[in-house]
Amino acid sequence: MFLNVHSISILFSITFLIVVIELVRKNKLLEQYSLLWIFMSIILLVLSSTPKIINTLAKWLDIKNPPSFLFLFGLVYLLIYNLHITTVVSKQSKKITRLAQEIALLKEEMENNKKI
Amino acid sequence: MKILVIIPAYNEEESIASVINQIRFYAPEADILVINDGSVDATGEIAAKAGVKVVNLPFNLGIGGAMQTGYIYAKYHSYDIAVQVDADNQHDPFYINKLVQPIVDNSADMVIGSRYVGKTIYKSSVFRRVGMVFFTFLIKLLTDKWIMDTTSGFRAVNKGIINLFAMDYPVDYPEVDVLVRLYKKKFRVIELPVEMKARKTGKSSITPLRSIYYMIKVTLSLIIETIKY
Numbered sequence: 001m002f003l004n005v006h007s008i009s010i011l012f013s014i015t016f017l018i019v020v021i022e023l024v025r026k027n028k029l030l031e032q033y034s035l036l037w038i039f040m041s042i043i044l045l046v047l048s049s050t051p052k053i054i055n056t057l058a059k060w061l062d063i064k065n066p067p068s069f070l071f072l073f074g075l076v077y078l079l080i081y082n083l084h085i086t087t088v089v090s091k092q093s094k095k096i097t098r099l100a101q102e103i104a105l106l107k108e109e110m111e112n113n114k115k116i
Numbered sequence: 117m118k119i120l121v122i123i124p125a126y127n128e129e130e131s132i133a134s135v136i137n138q139i140r141f142y143a144p145e146a147d148i149l150v151i152n153d154g155s156v157d158a159t160g161e162i163a164a165k166a167g168v169k170v171v172n173l174p175f176n177l178g179i180g181g182a183m184q185t186g187y188i189y190a191k192y193h194s195y196d197i198a199v200q201v202d203a204d205n206q207h208d209p210f211y212i213n214k215l216v217q218p219i220v221d222n223s224a225d226m227v228i229g230s231r232y233v234g235k236t237i238y239k240s241s242v243f244r245r246v247g248m249v250f251f252t253f254l255i256k257l258l259t260d261k262w263i264m265d266t267t268s269g270f271r272a273v274n275k276g277i278i279n280l281f282a283m284d285y286p287v288d289y290p291e292v293d294v295l296v297r298l299y300k301k302k303f304r305v306i307e308l309p310v311e312m313k314a315r316k317t318g319k320s321s322i323t324p325l326r327s328i329y330y331m332i333k334v335t336l337s338l339i340i341e342t343i344k345y
Contacts, residue, residue, distance in 0.1 A: 097181045097287070100177060100181070101173070101181065101184065103174060104151075105171055108172075
């Protein structure tokens with residue numbers, strides 16, 4: 001069968017990689033955030049094209065059902081990536097607050113100068 | 117000594133003018149700064165008409181971000197003392213001089229106007245009091261100091277704390293959070309009794325369920341504050 005889980009996942013990883021690279025090229029995704037995604041899609045591509053790796057890794061980790069390893073990997077990866085994104089959001093929200101404060105203070109100073 | 121009274125205000129058009137007038141009466145030597153925290157009513161216009169300095173934030177930052185704006189202003193204009201007074205008429209400006217005095221004498225770095233030190237006629241709901249007692253014990257546990265009115269926003273700080281707050285001020289529940297922070301940095305915090313008035317305008321946001329939620333969130337944030345670098 002051409003349409004089995006392997007061919008689909010290979011197709012998916014390739015498409016994913018292309019989409020990520022296109023987003024970076026169109027400036028819709030910053031390089032610094034694209035790296036982890038590119039990394040992820042390459043790993044996905046390797047894993048889906050060579051099922052042997054998953055089977056071996058699953059055996060090492062004493063996982064009875066090899067595809068479970070994929071789920072575990074995906075879950076942990078997304079968890080870590082989410083944490084990373086939250087730190088990014090925190091940093092940005094701090095910066096936005098500071099910008100709003102400085103702008104408000106600048107405007108007050110401008111109004112003051114106008115009066116004089 | 118240059119004194120700045122900072123009034124963080126969010127939709128307080130009914131009370132802001134009277135707060136400003138009372139501060140002018142009781143603390144004529146102080147400069148007044150209203151931080152209009154993205155109000156959708158006429159708070160900013162009324163304050164400007166009253167002739168005080170007004171900083172209009174482009175959007176609502178919440179109490180932490182608004183108060184920090186005031187501290188940044190105080191730092192930029194090199195004020196020696198900053199006093200926080202709420203815009204809802206709860207804090208009686210009569211006590212501003214009393215709160216400022218220990219800082220002028222350099223016997224404290226922060227002075228909190230407290231409802232619960234000494235005898236006051238202030239009455240609050242049961243839920244509020246339970247929360248207050250809880251925070252007092254929690255602060256005692258974390259800092260080994262008794263602060264009876266941990267959430268009071270009626271407070272005066274000196275230059276050292278102005279600079280610290282201008283750099284970094286908690287976003288949520290700053291009043292309680294700051295107590296741990298200042299303890300860790302070895303600042304001297306004292307409480308003085310003040311009378312607080314019941315709110316005349318607007319309504320308190322405290323409901324039983326919300327206050328439990330509030331207590332859990334503040335507790336978590338205090339513990340995090342304690343283990344922070």
